Amino acid sequence: MLVLTRKKGEQIVIDKGQIEIHVIYQRRGVVALGIKAPAHIDVDRKEIFLRKQSNPQNIDIEEPK
Structure with missing residues (x-):
């Protein structure tokens, strides 16, 4: 695992x-x-x-509010 530190407003980029x-x-x-x-x-x-993953038939699971 790569561990990076960032401050507010900073960014990390992945895959070019x-x-x-x-x-x-x-x-x-x-x-x-x-x-x-x-x-x-x-x-x-x-x-x-x-x-x-546990319910692949219903992939449109709504997030709890």
């Missing part, structure tokens, strides 16, 4: 810049990330990904 991860803010132990990726690349939180 096709994917960008932006640090939006960090406060009280919470980090908000913005992710730009091509439409053919799925981006999910881990718990949503696992839910989709």
Whole structure:
């Protein structure tokens, strides 16, 4: 695992810049990330990904509000 440190406003790029991860803010132990990726690349939180994996027939799982 590659571990990088970034500050608010800084970015990480993946796959020659096709994917960008932006640090939006960090406060009280919470980090908000913005992710730009091509439409053919799925981006999910881990718990949503696992839910989709356990229920492949219903891949349009709505996130809890």
